[in-house]
Structure formats: structure tokens, C-alpha cells
Amino acid sequence: MERDLMLLCILCCCCIIFIGPSDSQTDTLAQGQQLKDGTQLFSASGIFRLGFFKPGNSNTSYLGIWYNSNNEKAAWIANRNNPILENSGVLTIDQYGNLKILYNIGDSIELYSVHQEAVNTSATLLDNGNFVLRELNPDGSIKQELWQSFDYPTGTLLPKMKLGFDRKTGLNWTLTSWRTDNLPAIGSFTLGLDPTGLKQMVIWWRGSIYWTSGPWNNGCFSFMYEFCNYYKYNFSYISNENETYFSYSVYKGTTIFPRLMLSAGGELRGFGMDSMFTGVSCTSSTNSSLKDGCVQQKLPDCRSPGEKFVLKMGLMSRDGIKFHENENLTLIDCWDECFKLCSCIAYASANDDGTGCEIWTKGTTFTQNNLGILREIHILESKVRLWWIWLTILVGGTALFPLLCSCCYVLWKKSKARGSRSQRMTYNILLHELGEGRKHQKDGKTSNNELQMFSFETIALATNCFSAANKLGEGGFGPVYKGKLLDGQEVAIKRLSRSSGQGLVEFKNEAILVAKLQHNNLVRLLGFCIQGEEKILIYEYMPNKSLDFILFDDQRKNVLNWKKRYSVIEGIAQGLIYLHKYSRLKVIHRDLKASNILLDKDLNPKVSDFGMARIFGLNEIEENTNRVVGTYGYMSPEYAMKGIVSIKTDVFSFGVLLLEIVSGRKNNSNYHFEDQLNLIGYAWQLWNEDRGFELVDPVLGEACPITEVLRCIHVGLLCVQDHAADRPTMPDVVSMLSNESIPLPPPKQPAYFLNTVRTEREMAENKSEICSTNDVTISVMEAR
Numbered sequence: 175m176e177r178d179l180m181l182l183c184i185l186c187c188c189c190i191i192f193i194g195p196s197d198s199q200t201d202t203l204a205q206g207q208q209l210k211d212g213t214q215l216f217s218a219s220g221i222f223r224l225g226f227f228k229p230g231n232s233n234t235s236y237l238g239i240w241y242n243s244n245n246e247k248a249a250w251i252a253n254r255n256n257p258i259l260e261n262s263g264v265l266t267i268d269q270y271g272n273l274k275i276l277y278n279i280g281d282s283i284e285l286y287s288v289h290q291e292a293v294n295t296s297a298t299l300l301d302n303g304n305f306v307l308r309e310l311n312p313d314g315s316i317k318q319e320l321w322q323s324f325d326y327p328t329g330t331l332l333p334k335m336k337l338g339f340d341r342k343t344g345l346n347w348t349l350t351s352w353r354t355d356n357l358p359a360i361g362s363f364t365l366g367l368d369p370t371g372l373k374q375m376v377i378w379w380r381g382s383i384y385w386t387s388g389p390w391n392n393g394c395f396s397f398m399y400e401f402c403n404y405y406k407y408n409f410s411y412i413s414n415e416n417e418t419y420f421s422y423s424v425y426k427g428t429t430i431f432p433r434l435m436l437s438a439g440g441e442l443r444g445f446g447m448d449s450m451f452t453g454v455s456c457t458s459s460t461n462s463s464l465k466d467g468c469v470q471q472k473l474p475d476c477r478s479p480g481e482k483f484v485l486k487m488g489l490m491s492r493d494g495i496k497f498h499e500n501e502n503l504t505l506i507d508c509w510d511e512c513f514k515l516c517s518c519i520a521y522a523s524a525n526d527d528g529t530g531c532e533i534w535t536k537g538t539t540f541t542q543n544n545l546g547i548l549r550e551i552h553i554l555e556s557k558v559r560l561w562w563i564w565l566t567i568l569v570g571g572t573a574l575f576p577l578l579c580s581c582c583y584v585l586w587k588k589s590k591a592r593g594s595r596s597q598r599m600t601y602n603i604l605l606h607e608l609g610e611g612r613k614h615q616k617d618g619k620t621s622n623n624e625l626q627m628f629s630f631e632t633i634a635l636a637t638n639c640f641s642a643a644n645k646l647g648e649g650g651f652g653p654v655y656k657g658k659l660l661d662g663q664e665v666a667i668k669r670l671s672r673s674s675g676q677g678l679v680e681f682k683n684e685a686i687l688v689a690k691l692q693h694n695n696l697v698r699l700l701g702f703c704i705q706g707e708e709k710i711l712i713y714e715y716m717p718n719k720s721l722d723f724i725l726f727d728d729q730r731k732n733v734l735n736w737k738k739r740y741s742v743i744e745g746i747a748q749g750l751i752y753l754h755k756y757s758r759l760k761v762i763h764r765d766l767k768a769s770n771i772l773l774d775k776d777l778n779p780k781v782s783d784f785g786m787a788r789i790f791g792l793n794e795i796e797e798n799t800n801r802v803v804g805t806y807g808y809m810s811p812e813y814a815m816k817g818i819v820s821i822k823t824d825v826f827s828f829g830v831l832l833l834e835i836v837s838g839r840k841n842n843s844n845y846h847f848e849d850q851l852n853l854i855g856y857a858w859q860l861w862n863e864d865r866g867f868e869l870v871d872p873v874l875g876e877a878c879p880i881t882e883v884l885r886c887i888h889v890g891l892l893c894v895q896d897h898a899a900d901r902p903t904m905p906d907v908v909s910m911l912s913n914e915s916i917p918l919p920p921p922k923q924p925a926y927f928l929n930t931v932r933t934e935r936e937m938a939e940n941k942s943e944i945c946s947t948n949d950v951t952i953s954v955m956e957a958r
Contacts, residue, residue: 199214199215199216199220200215200216201215201216201217201218201298201299201300202215202296202297202298202299203215203265203266203267203296203297203298204267204296205267205268205269205271205293205294205295205296206266206267206268206269207266207267208264208265208266208276209224209225209264209265209266210263210264211225211226211235211261211262211263211264212225212226212261213225215299216242216299217242217299217300217301217303218300218301219301220242221241221242221301221303222239222240222241222242222249222299222300222301222302222303223239223240223242223299224237224238224239224299224305225237225238226238226258226261226263227240227248229248229356229357229358230355230356230357230527231356232257232356232357232527233259233260234257234258234259234260235257235258235259235260235261235263236248236251236252236253236254236257236258236358237251237252237253237263237265237275238250238251238252238358239299239303239305239323241303241431243431246431247330247435248328248330248358249303249328249330249332249433250303250305250323250326250327250328250330251328251329251358252275252283252285252323253275253283254328254352254358254359254360255359255360256283257358257359258275258277258278259277259278262277262278262279263275263276263277264276264277267295267296267297267307269293270288270291270292271288271291271292271293271295271309271320272284272286272287272288273285273286273297273307273321274286285321286307286320286321288320292309292320294309294310294311294312294317295307295308295309295310295320296308296310302332302333302334303323303332304322304323304324304332304334304335305322305323306319306321306322306323307319307320307321307322308320324336325343325345325347327347327348327349328349328350328358329349329350329351329352329358329361329435329436330349330433330434330435330436331349331365331422331433331434331435332432332433333421333422333423333424333432334421334423335347335421336417336419336420336421337349337365337366337367337375337419337420337421338366338367338412338417338418338419338420339367339417339418339419340416340417341415341416341417341418342416342417346366347366347367347419348364348365348366348367349364349365349366349434349435349436350363350364350365350436351363351364351436351437351438351439351440352437352438353438353502353504353528353529354438354504354505354527354528354529355437355438355528356527356528357527357528357529359502360502361438361504362379362380362438362440362502362503362504362506362507363377363378363379363384363436363437363438363439363440364377364378364436365377365436365442366378367418367419367420368386372389373389373390373411374386374387374388374389374390374395375387375395375420377436377440377442377454379440380507382469383469384440384456384468384469385397385440385442385454385456385467385468385469386467386469387467388466388467390409390411390420393408393409393410394407394408394409395409396466396467397454397466397467398442398453398454399453399463399466400444400451400452400453400454400463400464401434401444401453404446404451405424405428405429405444405446405451406424406425406428407422407423407424407432407434407444408422408423408424408425409421409422410422410423422434428446428447429445429446429447431445432444432445433445435450438504438505438506439457439504439505439506440456440457440506441454441455441456441457442454442455452464454467454468456468456469457506474513474514474516474639476516476639477513477516481554481555482554482555483509483512483513483520483521483552483553483554483555484552484553484555485550485551485552486540486542486550486551486552486553487542487543487548487549487550487551488540488541488542488543488548488549488551489540489541489543489548489549489551490520490534490538490539490540490541490551491538491539491540491541492534492538493532494520494521494522494532494533494534494535494538495532495533495534495535495631495632495635495660496524496530496531496532496660497511497524497530497531497532497533497660498660498661498662499530500662501531501662502529503529503530503531504528504529505523505528505531507531508521508522508523508530508531508532508533509521509552511531511533511635512533512552512554514638514639515533515535515631515634515635515639516634516639517535517536517631517634518533518534518535518554519534519535519536519538519553519554520533520534520538520540520551520552520553520554521533521534521551521552522549522550522551522552523550533635535631540553625685625689625699625700625701625702626700626701626702626712627701627702627703627704628701628702628703628710628712629703629705630703630705630706630708630710632659632660632703633657633667633703633710633712635660636657636658636659636660636665636667637655637656637657637667640653640655640669641655644656644657646666646719647719647720648671649668649769649783651668651670651671651681651684651711651783651785652668652669652670652671653668653669653671654666654667654668654669655667655669656715657712657715664715665700665712665713665714665715666712666713666714666715666716667710667711667712667713668710668711668712668713669708669709669710670708670709670710681702681709681711681785683784683785683786683787684699684711684783684784684785684787685699685702685711687759687761687784687787687789688784690757690758690759691752691753691757691758691759691761691784693748693749693752693757694745694748694778695745695746695748695749695752695778695779695780695781696749696752696753696780696781696782697713697714697716697772697780697781697782698713698714698780699711699712699713700712700713700714713782716772716773716774716780717774717775718772718773718774718775718777719772719773720768720769720770720771720772720773720782721742721768721769721771721772721773721779721835722767722768722769722771722840723769724773725768725834725835725838726768726838726839726840731838731871731873732873733777734777735874735878736874736877736878736879736882736883738777739835739836739874740882740886741777741778741779742771742773742777742778742779742835743832743835743886743911744908744911744912745778745779745780746766746771746779746781746828746831747828747904747907747908747911748908749779749780749781750763750766750781750824750825750828750904751904751905751908753781753824754821754824754903754904755904755905759789759790760789760790761784761787761788761789761790762787762788762790762819762820762821762823762824763781763784763786763787763824763827764786764787764788764804764813764819764823764824765783765785765786765787765804765805765808765827766781766808766824766827766828766831767805767807767808767827767830767831768831768834768840770782770783771831786804788819804827806842807830807841807842807852808826808827808830808831808841809823809826809827810822810823810825810826810827810898811896812897812898813826818898820898821903821904822898822899822901822903823898824904825893825901825902825903825904825907826893826894826898826901828893828904828907829889829890829891829892829893829894829901830853830854830890830893830894832886832889832890832893833853833854833857833869833887833890833891833894834853836869836870836871836883836886836887836890837853837857837869837870837871838871838872838873839853839871840853841853841854854894854924855924856869857869857887857890857891857924858891858921858923858924861887861888861891861921866884866887866888867880867883867884869887870883881914882914885910885911885914885918886911888918888921889902889907889910889911889918891921891924892910892918892919892921893907894924895921895922895923895924896922896923896924897922900922
């Protein structure tokens with residue numbers, strides 16, 4: 175009898191739980207009330223609940239909505255990127271009607287802020303899973319809806335939620351994956367409506383299209399068989415003047431917990447009769463139908479389709495390369511980074527929660543072990559097994575094997591010794607001149623107080639294997655790439671081309687010089703890399719590229735108003751004064767031109783490219799050289815014709831550059847049809863005819879100060895005079911530009927007027943060695 179009564183009691187309790195929430199449970203949070211961690215709201219029929227939860231083994235909590243069932247994953251999260259420590263979270267509606275989460279006694283996360291005070295508001299959890307904030311009339315009826323959770327989807331789409339955009343409010347309804355299965359923070363995948371106007375859904379992986387659903391037709395998409403055919407998901411498409419979106423409904427007999435979820439790995443999942451199912455998986459290797467709609471990922475040239483990574487337990491022989499935490503990389507992102515880097519052989523999550531990325535390159539070994547303290551590491555393996563080929567070779571060559579081994583070993587030792595000696599000498603020469611006291615770091619670089627030595631793997635990773643998409647340009651040294659180091663810093667990477675006329679001398683010259691030069695108007699060298707034939711320089715990145723990129727482009731030059739151009743002129747002048755007078759070394763640049771003036775984000779100038787620079791003794795005035803380097807049109811006559819180098823060599827180049835900045839025109843172009851005058855000759859002609867202002871770039875208009883502009887042209891003509899003794903020094907130039915009370919001497923006839931092109935024969939007869947390949951136009955310089 176007692177046993178029957180006990181069973182009856184248990185049955186009654188189960189019925190009460192199944193029928194719905196008890197009287198103590200509520201679906202509404204009124205203004206002024208608080209929902210603390212540990213208490214929950216339940217929708218009217220008990221289908222959904224809202225409260226704070228801790229995913230996995232985390233000690234941080236989130237406010238979420240989930241189906242009222244055991245072990246359910248949250249369908250919506252309020253603070254996915256702002257977790258709350260421990261149990262301090264409180265949801266409330268304050269006296270003004272703001273919906274917010276309070277935590278840590280004073281901090282808050284606002285979910286909705288009122289535009290004007292609302293004195294009678296409440297938030298209700300509906301049976302469709304939507305959490306709605308409403309303003310009420312005095313009689314309790316709804317006055318207006320202020321905010322709803324359905325407008326801010328996270329990783330799950332519930333029936334009646336929208337995927338698309340609202341033209342009136344500007345809302346864009348998309349799903350974004352979790353970072354890992356137990357970390358709700360924003361991940362790498364996004365599901366949304368195709369913005370091109372096609373009636374289809376798209377999954378993006380870090381901004382690139384990863385999967386498309388195919389066109390919508392009659393309640394389904396071409397590539398969503400599992401959802402439509404087996405689980406009766408019915409998709410609808412609505413488009414009008416206010417909004418365009420997809421939503422869906424599910425036949426009640428199919429499932430009682432319908433949802434469409436975007437997983438951390440980019441899979442699209444739903445809920446069937448009693449469990450989750452996968453409807454789209456671009457990484458699935460067993461069911462090809464789940465890959466329909468997946469965009470074929472481009473395979474790097476160094477990888478083959480047979481290569482794959484296998485999960486193993488063990489340890490690597492050394493620390494790998496770790497990406498910066500700000501990258502927010504997931505495990506699949508880590509796979510992608512490793513697969514794109516040709517030398518990468520293994521990868522793993524950097525953190526215990528499955529986030530971050532650490533990769534290992536060739537030369538690192540893996541030791542397999544199943545002890546619990548070891549890591550899960552994905553190791554590169556190939557599907558192609560060529561054991562039978564090796565067996566044939568082994569059997570057929572048994573007789574020759576010892577002899578071949580001996581010969582190969584001797585040759586290898588000799589080759590390795592030669593290569594090691596050569597590379598060691600290169601390193602030692604450079605390291606000796608750069609200074610000692612280097613310190614090894616874990617991020618692939620070695621540093622001292624001046625320069626960092628980077629590994630080639632770090633540079634390859636930073637430039638995406640020297641991808642063409644990262645290429646910024648090419649100069650006499652070789653190609654220049656934009657790169658991003660593991661700590662997130664953007665850099666410019668100059669890679670010495672084997673076809674370049676420059677070599678170790680210029681490489682060493684630039685590395686040593688720039689390392690010892692520190693000035694706001696000189697580009698900063700961060701480090702270098704020497705590995706085998708590779709010689710690479712790493713500079714700070716200049717987002718506005720070089721001066722010629724903006725100055726000589728009709729569309730871009732508008733950003734250079736007169737005030738900014740004058741600032742550029744002053745900055746270049748200050749950089750040259752430092753080189754000529756105040757630096758630890760007296761330096762003549764010898765290749766000053768618009769393409770060697772870089773511009774930072776604020777368009778401040780930085781003198782760059784010191785591969786051809788010349789170091790003088792502090793008391794030296796000039797010297798002769800048999801090796802004339804530089805760019806025609808910028809070289810002074812005494813240097814180009816006699817090899818005489820002095821600080822006045824740079825002054826001449828500065829004068830040409832000053833005239834180019836004022837006029838917005840290149841020196842090596844024709845500006846007079848009959849005489850074929852170059853810019854210097856054209857400026858001189860206008861000056862003599864009192865028409866100097868006609869030289870000014872038309873985009874500057876009439877707003878620029880005439881006196882200041884004419885003074886700049888005057889100083890420019892003084893700098894390009896024929897005889898070096900007639901040219902001012904750079905300190906004199908700065909005084910002339912900044913002090914209008916200083917009288918300027920009249921300029922004499924400049925060095926070069928005409929702009930004709932040398933023939934190949936004339937070039938061959940020139941005994942001087944011309945090493946600059948930076949400028950396309952080569953000009954004859956005829957003195958008058």
C-alpha cells in the first residue's frame with residue numbers, strides 16, 4: 175500500500191512539472207525587480223526559461239535563454255563577449271526603463287537604453303523564446319514594444335526569428351557561431367541572407383564565403399535536404415519596402431525543440447525527434463551530401479589533396495609559434511593558418527578552453543603518448559602511402575646501397591660545411607656590426623636594444639607565404655610586402671630579390687644605418703632576417719604608402735592640401751638635417767625622391783631606403799666615387815658626371831622634390847612642347863617671366879598663401895643650382911622656409927633643362943655603374 179502511494183506521488187509530481195511552471199514561477203520581470211543568479215524566468219507554458227548559466231567548466235556566467243529541458247544549450251545569450259565572474263550577475267529594469275545586467279557591485283551591461291524616460295515597463299519571456307521589453311499603459315495593456323531579443327540573434331535561429339535586414343531600423347539579423355562548444359564568445363562563422371539580392375543563405379568564414387544554401391524555392395533551399403526532406407523544416411521568404419528576411423517553421427510532429435544552430439566549426443545543425451542532427455558540414459569526410467553548397471577552398475601550391483592532419487596525444491620537441499590572443503582564433507582557424515604555411519607540420523589550441531593557436535614548423539619532432547597531462551596536437555600526415563615503391567627501390571638497390579650511402583654522406587658533409595661556414599660568416603659580420611647582447615624570445619625573433627632578428631618562418635607566416643595579395647610594391651631592393659606579426663603589429667617587409675642589382679653590401683648598409691638612426695622623419699627599421707639565400711628587412715608599416723603614390727595621382731592628391739604639403743616639406747628637411755648634422759653618423763642619402771618618402775597614417779613624412787646611403791667622417795666635406803648610384807632627374811650634376819658626393823648632393827635632390835610637391839608634377843616629364851623642358855627648366859622659365867605661381871598644383875586652388883608658395887619655389891630653385899657651392903645647406907633651407915624676414919638671393923640658372931632619353935648605346939658607353947632600378951624614366955642631364 176505504501177509503495178503504491180509513493181508511486182502515485184511521484185507520478186503527480188511529474189505531471190505537475192510536465193504541465194507547466196508552478197505558481198512561484200513567472201515569465202515577467204517588472205520595473206524595479208531583480209533577477210539574480212540562481213533564479214529564472216519561465217515562459218507561460220514552461221517551454222523556455224531565462225537565467226544565468228555557466229557553460230562547461232567555466233567559472234564565468236552568462237545571461238541566456240534555452241529550452242526548459244535538461245542539458246540544453248543556450249539559444250540566445252545577452253553578454254556573450256562580456257562574461258561575468260562568479261555569481262554576481264543581476265538582471266533588472268531601472269527607474270528610467272533601462273534593461274541592464276548589474277555585476278561586481280557597480281558595473282553594468284546595458285541591453286537597452288531608453289531615449290526618454292519610461293515609468294511603466296516590464297520584460298516578458300514568450301513561449302516562442304523571445305524576450306520582449308514593453309512599455310505599458312496604466313491599465314496594463316501594451317503601449318509599445320521597446321526591445322526584443324529576436325532582433326539580436328547569437329548562434330541559434332528559433333522558429334519565427336528572422337535572418338535578413340530591416341531597412342527602417344538598420345538591423346541586420348545574422349547568426350554568429352560560438353568560439354568553441356563551451357565558449358559563447360563570437361566565433362569565426364556567420365550565417366545570413368545573401369546581400370547580393372539572391373534568395374539564398376550564406377555562411378561566411380572570417381568574411382569569405384564558405385557555403386551557400388542554393389536558391390530558395392517553395393519552402394526549401396537547394397542544398398538543405400536534411401532539414402527539408404527528413405525533418406520538415408519549412409522556410410519562408412519575405413521581402414517588402416521595410417524588410418527582407420528568411421524565417422522557418424517546423425511540423426509539430428517532427429520535434430518539440432526546433433532550432434537551427436551554427437556550430438563553432440561552421441556546421442549547420444538542427445533538432446530532430448530526440449537529438450541534434452547535422453545538415454551542412456563542409457569538413458565532413460563521410461557524407462558527401464552534407465558538403466553540397468560548400469565553396470571549394472583554394473589549395474596552397476605546396477599542399478596536395480592527400481595531406482591531412484590527424485589528432486594525436488603527445489608533446490612537441492620545442493615551443494611553437496603562438497598567435498596573439500587578439501586574433502581570436504578558433505581551432506579551425508588554426509588549421510587554416512597551418513595549412514597555408516608550407517613549413518607547418520602541426521597545430522593545436524594554445525589555451526585549455528580550446529581557443530588560441532600554436533603551430534610548429536619543419537624541424538620539430540612529435541612524441542606520441544596517451545598520458546592525461548599531454549596535449550591534443552594535430553599532426554600532418556599524407557594519405558598517399560608509397561611503401562611499395564620504397565620496397566622495390568630497397569630490394570633492387572640492395573647491392574648499391576652501402577656505396578651510395580657512403581658517397582651521399584661525404585657529399586652532404588662537405589656541402590653542409592660550406593653552407594654553414596658561408597651563412598655563419600654572413601651572420602657574424604652583420605651581428606658584429608649591429609652589436610652583441612641578443613636575447614631569444616618565443617615569438618620567432620631575437621632582439622637587442624636596436625634590432626630584432628626574425629626567423630624566416632615568422633616572416634612567411636606574417637605575409638601569408640609572401641602572397642601576391644600582401645604585396646605593396648617593388649623597388650631596386652626587391653618586392654615589399656605588408657605583414658602582420660604574431661603580436662598583431664603591422665609591418666612592411668622588404669625581400670631582397672635575386673635579380674636585384676643590390677646584394678649583401680646594400681643589405682648590410684641599410685640594416686646597420688637605419689638601426690643607428692633615430693628620428694621622427696626617418697622610417698624605423700624593426701629587424702631583419704637572413705636564412706640561406708633569403709635576406710629580408712622588416713620596417714614599421716606606413717598605411718599611406720609613399721609620397722609619389724598620392725602626389726602624382728589625380729584622384730588621391732586632394733588629401734594633400736597646402737598645409738599638409740608644407741608640413742611634408744618641413745619634415746623631409748628636418749630628416750635631412752639630422753642625417754647631415756645631428757646623427758651619430760654623417761650620412762648622405764644619395765637616392766632622395768618621392769617614392770622614398772613614406773607617409774604614416776597622419777601623412778607625416780618618413781625618409782626611407784638607405785641601401786645606397788654613404789657614411790662620411792664628421793670632418794669630411796666631399797669624396798669621389800666610381801660607383802654612381804641613384805635615380806636620374808634627382809642626381810646633382812657633379813655627382814652624376816664626376817662621382818663627387820657631398821651633403822649638397824642631397825640638397826639638389828631635395829630641391830627637385832620640393833618643386834614636385836608644390837606643382838604635383840614629376841620632374842622627368844615634358845612641360846614645354848618645343849624645348850622639351852623638364853620640371854626644373856619649366857619652373858625656371860616661369861620664375862624668370864614672373865609667372866611662378868602658375869607652377870602651383872591646380873588642385874590647391876587660390877586658397878593657399880601666395881607668398882609662402884612662391885618662397886618655396888624660390889628655395890627649390892636655389893637648391894637645384896648648377897654649382898654645389900651656390901646651393902644652401904639643409905639648415906639654411908629650413909631657416910629660409912621658416913623665416914620670411916631672411917632675404918633670399920636670386921637663383922641662378924639651374925643645372926638641367928632638357929629631358930631627353932638616352933639610347934642603349936649611350937648607356938653602355940657610360941663608365942659609371944648605375945644601380946638604381948627604381949625609376950622608369952632615364953634622363954640625359956645637359957648643363958647650360
